[in-house]
Amino acid sequence: MRNLSARVRGAPDRLLRDVSLSVAPGEVRGLVGESGAGKSMIGKAVLGILPRAVEVLSGEILLEGTDLLRLAPADRRRRIGATCALIPQDPLTALNPSRRIGPQMTDRLIDILGWSRTKAQDRARDLLAEVQITDPDRVLRQYPHELSGGMRQRVLIAAAFAAEPKLIVADEPTTALDVTVQKEVLRLIAGMQARHGTALLFVTHDLGVVSKVCQSLTVLYGGLVVENTTLRDFFPAPAHPYARALLAATPKYTDPGSSLVPVPQAVLDGVQAQVVAADRGWRNG
Amino acid sequence: MADGRGQVRRRLGLRLWLSAGWLTLLLLAALLAPWISPKDPLAQDLFLARLPPFWMDGTEPGYWLGTDSLGRDVLSRILHGARVAMTVALVAGTLTCVIGAALGLLAGFLRGWVDMVISRLIDIWMAFPPVLFSILLIAVIGPGLGAIILAIVVIDWTRFARVVRAEAMAQGAMDYVASAQVAGRGRTGTMLVEVLPNVLPLIVVLLTLEMGIAVIVEAILSFVNLSISTDDPTWGGMIAEGRTSVHQAWWVLVFPLITLFLTVLSFSQLGEGLKDRFDPVLR
Numbered sequence: 001m002r003n004l005s006a007r008v009r010g011a012p013d014r015l016l017r018d019v020s021l022s023v024a025p026g027e028v029r030g031l032v033g034e035s036g037a038g039k040s041m042i043g044k045a046v047l048g049i050l051p052r053a054v055e056v057l058s059g060e061i062l063l064e065g066t067d068l069l070r071l072a073p074a075d076r077r078r079r080i081g082a083t084c085a086l087i088p089q090d091p092l093t094a095l096n097p098s099r100r101i102g103p104q105m106t107d108r109l110i111d112i113l114g115w116s117r118t119k120a121q122d123r124a125r126d127l128l129a130e131v132q133i134t135d136p137d138r139v140l141r142q143y144p145h146e147l148s149g150g151m152r153q154r155v156l157i158a159a160a161f162a163a164e165p166k167l168i169v170a171d172e173p174t175t176a177l178d179v180t181v182q183k184e185v186l187r188l189i190a191g192m193q194a195r196h197g198t199a200l201l202f203v204t205h206d207l208g209v210v211s212k213v214c215q216s217l218t219v220l221y222g223g224l225v226v227e228n229t230t231l232r233d234f235f236p237a238p239a240h241p242y243a244r245a246l247l248a249a250t251p252k253y254t255d256p257g258s259s260l261v262p263v264p265q266a267v268l269d270g271v272q273a274q275v276v277a278a279d280r281g282w283r284n285g
Numbered sequence: 286m287a288d289g290r291g292q293v294r295r296r297l298g299l300r301l302w303l304s305a306g307w308l309t310l311l312l313l314a315a316l317l318a319p320w321i322s323p324k325d326p327l328a329q330d331l332f333l334a335r336l337p338p339f340w341m342d343g344t345e346p347g348y349w350l351g352t353d354s355l356g357r358d359v360l361s362r363i364l365h366g367a368r369v370a371m372t373v374a375l376v377a378g379t380l381t382c383v384i385g386a387a388l389g390l391l392a393g394f395l396r397g398w399v400d401m402v403i404s405r406l407i408d409i410w411m412a413f414p415p416v417l418f419s420i421l422l423i424a425v426i427g428p429g430l431g432a433i434i435l436a437i438v439v440i441d442w443t444r445f446a447r448v449v450r451a452e453a454m455a456q457g458a459m460d461y462v463a464s465a466q467v468a469g470r471g472r473t474g475t476m477l478v479e480v481l482p483n484v485l486p487l488i489v490v491l492l493t494l495e496m497g498i499a500v501i502v503e504a505i506l507s508f509v510n511l512s513i514s515t516d517d518p519t520w521g522g523m524i525a526e527g528r529t530s531v532h533q534a535w536w537v538l539v540f541p542l543i544t545l546f547l548t549v550l551s552f553s554q555l556g557e558g559l560k561d562r563f564d565p566v567l568r
Contacts, residue, residue, distance in 0.1 A: 047467045052396060074471070081469020094460035098482040104461075108468035156464075 015041055015054065017224040017278045023167060023199040028190070030210035030231075031203045032246070033220030039203045041223075043169040046201065048080050064166065081112040085160035087170040087189065091152035091177070095144035102140035105159045113163060127158035130195075131188055150181040154188065161192055167199045174209065186213055207250045211235060219243045222275045242271040301558025304551035311548060315367040323347050324358035326365040326518045331356050335534040353523070353537040354530050362518035363544055369519045370548065372430065373503040377437040378496035384438065385445025386488050392446065393453025394476045403450070407443045415440050419502065423511045433506055437499050445491055452487050456480045486560050493556030497549040504545055520545050 016038050023029045031039050044050045046061055048068065060067040063083060068076055088094040096104055105127075106120035115123070121140070128136035131154040144152060153173065160168050170189060174182040190213045193200045202214055210217050210231070217234060219227040219242070227234070227243040238244045245263040314321065324347065333356040339349050350359040392403035419436040426432050456462065457480060465479045500520075507521030520541040527538030 044463075047463075049463045049466050077466070077469050077471060080467060084467060086464055086467045088460040088464060090460055094464055096461040096465070096479050096483065098485075099479075107465075107470070112469040159464075 014057065014279065015223050016045070017222070017275065018059070019220075019223065019225055021218045021225065021228060023201050025166065025199050026197045027216060028193060028200040028202055028214045030214035030217035031201060031220065032205060032207060032210060032217060034205065037220040038223040039205075039220055040171055042220075043086075043171050043201060043203050046167070047084055047086055047169055048076055049086075078112055081108055082163065083166045085163065085165040085168045087156055087160045087168060087173045089172045089176055091149050091156055094156055095152055097144050099143075100140070101142055101144065101147075101155055105140070105155070105162055108163055123162060124158070127162055128155065130161075130192070131155075131158045133158075149177060150185070153177060153181070153185055157185070157189055157192060161196055161198070164196065165198060167201065168193070169201045169203065171203045172205070173202075174206075175204075189213065207247060219246065221271045224271075224275050224278055226271060226274070240271075241267045298558075300554050301562070304554040304558065307547055307551045308555065311367050311544075312371055314364045315371040318364045318368055322358070322361035322364050323349065324361045326357060326361040329355045329357055335530070335537075337534070338536050338540075350540050351534065351536045353526060354534065357518075359523075359537060359540055362523055363520070363541055365518045366520045366523060366541065367544075369430065369507075369517065370500050370503060370545075373433055373437070374496040374499045374548075374552070377434040377499040377502075378492055380434065380438045381441045381495050381499075382445055382488065382492040385442035386449045386484075386491075388442065389446035389449030390453050390476065390481065390484065393450035394457050394480055395472070396454075396457075400450070403446065407446055410440075410443045413440075416505070419506065420509070420511060423506065428511055433503055436506075437502050441495060441498065444495065445488070448491060449484055449488060452484050453480055456483045490556040490560045493552045493559065497552030500545065500548055500552070 019038070019042060021029065021031075021042075031042060033039050041050070041054070045056065046068075050056070056069060059069075061069055063079070066079070068079065071079060095101070102121065102124060105124040106115075106117070109115045109120035109123060110117060124140060125136040128139055133139055133151065133154055139147065139151070139155065147155065157173075173189060174185055177185060186209060189200075192198075193213075202210070204210060214231055216230045217227075218225055219238075219240065221242055227238060227240040229239065233239075234243070235247070238247055242263070245261075245267045248261050249263055330352075333345060333348070333352050334354050336345055336348050336352040336356075338344070338351045338359075344351070348358050348360075350363070352358055353362075388403050392400040419440055422436045422439065423432050426435065453476075462475060462479055465475050470478070503519065504521030504524065507519040508525045510522070510525070523541040524538055524545070527534070527536075527541065531538050
């Protein structure tokens with residue numbers, strides 16, 4: 001993704017300010033930032049599901065060399081359907097309640113990839129087994145409400161990998177889950193990603209999660225990329241003061257008594273000034 | 286099934302079967318009215334006027350529910366009245382449902398200018414007083430079965446459009462819709478395959494309610510003599526005639542009234558019962 005800018009139609013300010021980031025094949029990139037920093041917006045832009053009110057002003061989204069934004073809507077849809085997938089935030093609303101699991105997993109394989117029904121079903125069964133669902137055949141025939149939250153998230157993970165996508169966007173996949181299930185789901189996603197060699201864009205606000213599954217990360221503030229780095233460089237010493245403060249604000253399990261450290265006002269002022277500076281260039285240009 | 290959930294299900298089942306049973310009976314009566322009516326519903330015989338129903342004194346055999354002030358058989362007229370009532374319920378209900386739900390679904394799912402146009406149309410429509418509107422409409426196009434149906438469709442489509450629009454909007458915001466679109470489904474496909482099935486239980490409930498409403502509207506219109514030609518028996522017409530002689534012959538008023546009441550009640554209960562069957566989450 002290069003220099004992507006977007007805003008709410010007609011609004012004076014941009015939601016995304018010249019965002020550039022890339023995910024290499026097989027790489028897991030964390031995308032962190034506060035609420036409203038534009039993390040999910042980036043994920044949605046990549047997948048072509050931005051809300052109608054949001055318009056892309058400039059920039060390009062390159063997928064294997066093709067700019068998705070240049071494609072006609074129908075082509076873009078097929079392209080994304082064949083190469084990208086989403087692991088959504090809330091497993092409770094991410095499956096259609098009135099359709100069985102099976103068709104929901106195989107739709108894409110049949111419609112976009114043109115597989116036969118039996119082949120798609122075999123594939124879905126294999127993947128459910130891979131995410132450690134004990135009775136895949138039964139689950140395929142079940143409705144979402146018959147499964148627990150954790151089970152549904154497994155189904156969604158399996159479904160995301162079904163078409164062997166090049167890129168998966170995981171939009172806070174563990175936020176809506178019970179803490180006890182979170183770790184398991186994380187391990188599952190990481191394991192699947194490693195086995196399938198998929199590029200993964202992992203949207204989260206939890207640096208702890210980032211440290212466990214990602215190789216690189218992008219820190220976002222106010223729709224502006226403040227740090228784009230590898231995990232190895234980030235955790236000992238983040239380059240940007242805001243990123244440093246964010247890291248310092250993460251509660252430490254080793255020292256539960258310590259009080260939460262808020263991001264200092266000076267740092268916030270600094271990063272805010274940076275946002276304003278970025279906008280000045282944009283308005284002039 | 287001894288647990289609480291099982292008992293709830295059984296009770297809902299009873300409601301469903303009772304209402305469906307009554308409506309089936311009525312539908313059969315409507316279809317078979319010419320053959321099963323004991324008397325000719327239009328035959329007048331002033332010597333047999335205001336005969337009481339069968340369990341009272343002074344009845345004539347064959348006139349089960351008595352006769353009205355012109356000597357016409359009440360039971361036969363109720364049976365024949367069912368034809369008009371059921372036609373209006375099924376045809377007007379279905380047409381209203383299809384048109385209203387389609388517009389509501391389009392507005393709620395597509396949003397944008399489609400929603401703007403349809404929503405403003407609903408707002409304007411709802412500013413008309415419905416009863417006056419229907420009387421006006423029929424006064425213009427003239428009475429008749431087609432006119433009643435048209436009046437109901439033209440007035441009541443907003444009922445569906447509003448509710449379906451709201452539900453389609455709520456469903457459209459769900460993650461599964463986003464997932465389907467990432468998976469390469471187009472807008473029309475998403476609307477029909479993903480959203481519509483989840484709005485369907487609601488549409489079914491509305492449809493049955495609408496059928497009940499259609500029966501009432503038809504009765505009101507025939508009560509004020511704006512329904513089909515005055516000769517053909519309708520429940521509303523019978524109630525209107527029975528009203529004038531209620532002190533001498535209450536049965537002319539009461540039997541069509543009970544029929545009407547049970548029919549409308551059955552339609553709404555059928556809707557509730559079906560909803561519980563349909564909804565995968567409640568099931």
